[in-house]
Amino acid sequence: xxxxxxxxxxxxxxxxxxxxxxxxxxxxxxxxxxxxxxxxxxxxxxxxxxxxxxxxxxxxxxxxxxxxxxxxxxxxxxxxxxxxxxxxxxxxxxxxxxxxxxxxxxxxxxxxxxxxxxxxxxxxxxxxxxxxxxxxxxxxxxxxx
Numbered sequence: 054x055x056x057x058x059x060x061x062x063x064x065x066x067x068x069x070x071x072x073x074x075x076x077x078x079x080x081x082x083x084x085x086x087x088x089x090x091x092x093x094x095x096x097x098x099x100x101x102x103x104x105x106x107x108x109x110x111x112x113x114x115x116x117x118x119x120x121x122x123x124x125x126x127x128x129x130x131x132x133x134x135x136x137x138x139x140x141x142x143x144x145x146x147x148x149x150x151x152x153x154x155x156x157x158x159x160x161x162x163x164x165x166x167x168x169x170x171x172x173x174x175x176x177x178x179x180x181x182x183x184x185x186x187x188x189x190x191x192x193x194x195x196x197x198x
Contacts, residue, residue, distance in 0.1 A: 054097060057192050058121040059088050059185070060110055061103035062129030068182075078156050080180045088125070091186040093195035099125075107131055107138065114141040116163065123148040123192040132157075132167040139168040142174075148195040150188040153178040 061081065064071060069080035085101040092099040100121065104110050108138070117124055124145060131138050132151070142149050151169045156179030172178050175191045179183040 054196065056098040056100045057088075057092060057110075057122060057123045057125060057189060058113065058117045059085070059099050059101045059189070060113060060124060060126040060128075061101070062110060062127060062131045063105040065129055066103050066105070084182050084185050087182060088185050088189050091189040092183050095190065095197075097122075097189075097193055099189065107135055111137060111141045114132040114138070114145055114170060117145055121136070121147065122196055125150045125152060125188040125192055126169060126173075127152045127154070127185075128167070128169050132169045134168070136164070136168055138170055142169065142172040148192050149173045150192050150195075151176045152184045152188040154181055154184060155179060 066081055068076055068084065081103060088099045088101060102113055108182065114124065124147065126149065128138055145152055149172050151167065151173035174195060177187050180187060
């Protein structure tokens with residue numbers, strides 16, 4: 054089976070340094086290792102990517118049509134503003150799982166809405182970085198039917 058694409062949007066490269074009271078102390082490398090371990094538990098692989106550039110995330114989603122079986126995405130702030138990311142995800146034919154480290158519904162009101170949720174089969178928010186493991190496990194379940 055093709056690997057699961059794990060995408061991280063803007064500012065997630067700063068995990069471990071950015072607002073640890075909100076996002077915890079784990080780094081993006083820790084998140085990627087967690088995703089790799091969870092995928093391996095299900096006999097799958099992941100490809101992890103992070104960008105602060107919307108167009109780069111869109112290009113990776115387009116490429117995923119051929120290269121990946123599912124997408125786990127933490128769009129960061131782009132989730133609240135990017136119809137372009139939503140449109141790209143609609144083109145992708147496999148499962149999409151949206152993940153947020155914090156509970157976006159307990160934060161500022163502008164964070165309560167996510168365009169990405171409209172396309173996602175599952176949304177995981179507020180579970181810390183463990184949400185990524187839940188997301189990879191859910192993607193594996195959806196892929197196996």
